[in-house]
Amino acid sequence: MLKNFSDIENLVIVNTCCVTKEAEIKSLRKFRQSLKRYPNSKIIATGCACRVYPEKFSAAYQVIDNVQRNSIIKGIFPDPGKARFFLKIEDGCNEKCTYCIVSKVRNKIESKTIDNIKEEIYWAISLGYKEIVLVGANIGLYGVDRGLHLIDLLQALKGIPDLPRIRLSSVEPKFIDAELIQCLKDLPVCRHFHIPIQSADDNILSRMRRGYDAAHLKRSLDLINRNFDDVAIGGDVIVGFPGEGEKEFLNTYKFIESNSFTHLHIFPYSPRPGTEAYDLGDSVVREEKRRRLWELKNLIADKNYQFRKNLLGKTFNIIVETNADIISGLTDNYIRVEVNGDYDKNTLIKIKINEVSKNKTYGSI
Ligand code: SF4
Numbered sequence: 001m002l003k004n005f006s007d008i009e010n011l012v013i014v015n016t017c018c019v020t021k022e023a024e025i026k027s028l029r030k031f032r033q034s035l036k037r038y039p040n041s042k043i044i045a046t047g048c049a050c051r052v053y054p055e056k057f058s059a060a061y062q063v064i065d066n067v068q069r070n071s072i073i074k075g076i077f078p079d080p081g082k083a084r085f086f087l088k089i090e091d092g093c094n095e096k097c098t099y100c101i102v103s104k105v106r107n108k109i110e111s112k113t114i115d116n117i118k119e120e121i122y123w124a125i126s127l128g129y130k131e132i133v134l135v136g137a138n139i140g141l142y143g144v145d146r147g148l149h150l151i152d153l154l155q156a157l158k159g160i161p162d163l164p165r166i167r168l169s170s171v172e173p174k175f176i177d178a179e180l181i182q183c184l185k186d187l188p189v190c191r192h193f194h195i196p197i198q199s200a201d202d203n204i205l206s207r208m209r210r211g212y213d214a215a216h217l218k219r220s221l222d223l224i225n226r227n228f229d230d231v232a233i234g235g236d237v238i239v240g241f242p243g244e245g246e247k248e249f250l251n252t253y254k255f256i257e258s259n260s261f262t263h264l265h266i267f268p269y270s271p272r273p274g275t276e277a278y279d280l281g282d283s284v285v286r287e288e289k290r291r292r293l294w295e296l297k298n299l300i301a302d303k304n305y306q307f308r309k310n311l312l313g314k315t316f317n318i319i320v321e322t323n324a325d326i327i328s329g330l331t332d333n334y335i336r337v338e339v340n341g342d343y344d345k346n347t348l349i350k351i352k353i354n355e356v357s358k359n360k361t362y363g364s365i
Helices: 021-037 048-052 066-073 114-126 150-157 178-185 202-208 214-227 246-258 276-280 286-309
Strands: 011-016 042-047 062-064 084-091 131-136 165-168 192-198 232-239 263-268 315-319 321-323 326-330 336-339 348-356 361-364
Touching: 011 021, 011 048, 021 042, 021 048, 042 048, 084 114, 114 150, 150 178, 165 192, 178 214, 192 202, 192 214, 202 246, 202 276, 214 246, 232 246, 232 286, 246 286, 263 286, 286 348, 315 336, 336 348
Parallel strands: 011 042, 042 062, 084 131, 131 165, 192 232, 232 263, 336 361
Antiparallel strands: 315 326, 315 348, 321 326, 326 336, 348 361
């Protein structure tokens, strides 16, 4: 990026997303804000929303097609001020989920080589990062373009000296099996899984073409719980998918209630032109989607509170972050803990959780 635009003094890059309607609106808003806020800069728009709706970004100095994105991203350095190093291991997904636009706009899987990933990890270690987050459009597909598997990559990380803790960004349920879990146990891996379950009703899962059912989800969760203590399990859920009536919603609600979820990202379904599900219509009205969203939000808030209360008196490592006067950090199992004291940013400190409220967790060194 820097090389391509070295003659431009003031450059603003807006990286856009269209995975949901909301993401697309936010991308467009950021783009328009950038035009206003930086009138003397050259604004470059890139990313998926530009690929699908280039006309909306026509006021940009240049719109860079999403296909060229990988070569662009290589030039962008991470911010060493951040506590976590986000390492993109692959891009693209060729699954056929009916609601998703990603497989339409980024269906070519491109994985970094294991050597390149190791190089980036050595670099992150040299910069002092204490946590590396492996990210991608669908990291379970890592390596399919190279005859490799995510497990090959994880195995290759084992020998790295001073390897910081590793967090997986999000893993599709179909990739969670005994082999993956065993491999993770041999690494300094965070006890935190984020699983995009989307629903726990078999009919809805089939209409979404997710390739698993509720029984599979249950087996995956049990496997994780058997192998990791105090593990945080997050999930993505879509409410109001076409055909989701009260019965189907309750199946999802009860599944979440009876399993050890600790965090949820809940999205009201929005039909995306160009997806297969678009033709199914939008049968659930907005108010009903909001009701379901809030029911799940309240449920997960209670479950998260309970989860944190069970951790009282236990010790964890956090990576110090500072924000105004507050010093806080994330535990490996994804609890943000606030602590009193004077600690350097990006240091790893051991804390004990000694107070938990509905929204906050406090600890001491
Ligand atoms: S697996 Fe995820 S990224 Fe891939 S098509 Fe399905 S929802 Fe989209």
